[in-house]
Amino acid sequence: MRTIVFVTGNAHKVREANDILSPLGITVEQNNCGYPELQEDDLEAIAVFGAQWAANKLNQEVMVDDSGLFIEALGGFPGPYSAYVFNKLGNKRILKLMEDETNRSATFKCVIGYCRPGEEAHLFSGEVEGEIARDIRGSAGFGYDPIFEVNGATFGEMREAEKNRLSHRYRAMVRFAQWLGGRDIVSGSKTL
Numbered sequence: 169m170r171t172i173v174f175v176t177g178n179a180h181k182v183r184e185a186n187d188i189l190s191p192l193g194i195t196v197e198q199n200n201c202g203y204p205e206l207q208e209d210d211l212e213a214i215a216v217f218g219a220q221w222a223a224n225k226l227n228q229e230v231m232v233d234d235s236g237l238f239i240e241a242l243g244g245f246p247g248p249y250s251a252y253v254f255n256k257l258g259n260k261r262i263l264k265l266m267e268d269e270t271n272r273s274a275t276f277k278c279v280i281g282y283c284r285p286g287e288e289a290h291l292f293s294g295e296v297e298g299e300i301a302r303d304i305r306g307s308a309g310f311g312y313d314p315i316f317e318v319n320g321a322t323f324g325e326m327r328e329a330e331k332n333r334l335s336h337r338y339r340a341m342v343r344f345a346q347w348l349g350g351r352d353i354v355s356g357s358k359t360l
Contacts, residue, residue: 170194172282173230175203175222180310181233184332188341192349199226211236211248211279212291219281219289229284231344235337237312239300240273241266250312259304259315272299276316278336280344292347294339 170193174182177200185196203218203225211234218232236250242265246253253262266272276296283289298318306314306324309331314324323331332338 171197171228173197173199173222173226173228175199175201175218175226175230175232177202178310181337184337185231185341188338188345189348192345194348196231199230201226203232205234209244209248211277212293214248215279215281215291216289219283223283223285223287223289227285229282231283232281233278233337233340234281235276235278237316238275238277239266240275241269241271254311259312262300262312263303263315266300269300272301274298274300274316276312276336278340280337280340282344290347292340292344294336294341294343296334296336296339 172189172194174185174196176182176198179198182196182198189196201222203221206214206217208214215232215234218234219230222230222232234248236247238244238247274297276298278294280292281289282292296318298316301315301317301322304314304324305322306326308326308328309323312323313331314322316323318334323335326334
């Protein structure tokens with residue numbers, strides 16, 4: 169069985185990655201060593217740097233995930249700073265910023281960076297379009313899920329399986345899995 173280390177503090181992300189990659193004979197293990205995050209407006213640059221840094225530090229093939237919520241009326245804010253902004257402001261204050269906005273369009277984006285030690289990183293992205301709800305709804309998920317609405321329901325109102333089928337992370341992870349499956353991957357004596 170091949171192992172890819174997912175450098176993240178979020179066990180939900182690791183479980184989702186395992187669900188998608190295990191049919192390819194790949195196990196995903198979590199490592200919470202972190203990596204220095206560049207202060208960039210571009211998720212791709214952050215994911216490339218993080219994946220290369222972690223692969224070389226751990227001397228293993230790794231994946232990282234950089235995600236963000238891009239709100240159109242706020243000029244793409246909070247974007248790559250989403251985790252920091254959520255920790256400082258939370259959903260109530262984001263809704264306060266959006267109080268008088270009629271344009272509620274928003275996009276969740278995810279970029280997965282994959283890298284082997286000493287190599288260049290590969291990127292896989294996914295996104296889902298929706299809008300910012302007018303109030304906090306639902307208790308499922310985490311972060312902005314209770315205010316990000318798709319087809320009339322927030323991610324916070326959806327069951328995990330339903331959210332995962334729609335999510336930006338799922339879409340990026342599927343692209344990653346397709347890329348891995350399309351390569352000559354040798355795992356033990358089995359070629360995938």
